[in-house]
Amino acid sequence: QVQLVESGGGLVQAGGSLTLSCAASGRTFSTYDMGWFRQTPGKEREFVARISRSGNPYYPGWVKGRFTISRDNAKNVVSLQMNNLTPEDTAVYYCAADGSIIIHTWPRDYEYWGQGTQVTVFS
Numbered sequence: 353q354v355q356l357v358e359s360g361g362g363l364v365q366a367g368g369s370l371t372l373s374c375a376a377s378g379r380t381f382s383t384y385d386m387g388w389f390r391q392t393p394g395k396e397r398e399f400v401a402r403i404s405r406s407g408n409p410y411y412p413g414w415v416k417g418r419f420t421i422s423r424d425n426a427k428n429v430v431s432l433q434m435n436n437l438t439p440e441d442t443a444v445y446y447c448a449a450d451g452s453i454i455i456h457t458w459p460r461d462y463e464y465w466g467q468g469t470q471v472t473v474f475s
Contacts, residue, residue: 354378354449354464361445361469364437368473372432374447374466382425385450388432389459390443391468397446399457401432410455437473444468 355377364370374386388400401421402410409421420433430447446469448462456462 354380354384356447356449356464356466358445358447358466358469361471363472363474366438366473366475368437369433369435370437370471371434372445372447372469372471374430374432376428376430376449378428381428381449383451384464385453385456386421386423386430387448387450387456387462388419388421388430388445389448389462390441390445390471392443397459398443399459400445402450402455402457403430404453412457434471437471439473439475442471442473444470 356374358374360372385404387402389397390400391397399412403421403423418436423430447466449464450456450462
């Protein structure tokens with residue numbers, strides 16, 4: 353089992369940057385692919401990024417190079433660097449763990465979730 357705790361959310365001005373972190377418990381972190389999702393009220397959880405257990409990233413097209421996902425298996429941490437933020441990026445951001453090697457982009461395919469961290473971008 354994996355427990356995930358996100359941190360790093362906050363208030364940032366449009367055009368600014370923010371780095372989110374997700375700390376995982378357990379010795380099996382390196383056997384999971386990790387993902388980031390985000391959600392705003394009334395909307396479905398949206399896929400933001402994924403990184404394989406070996407460190408290969410995957411992003412949806414709308415990210416357009418603004419976000420970078422990374423992981424440190426020695427420290428059991430996955431991070432999301434977000435640049436050039438806009439108010440449309442305002443959401444609760446969640447990290448999640450997936451035991452499959454298939455590149456999943458649907459929340460239902462992820463096994464473990466953190467509690468989320470709020471990101472608010474103001475103009």
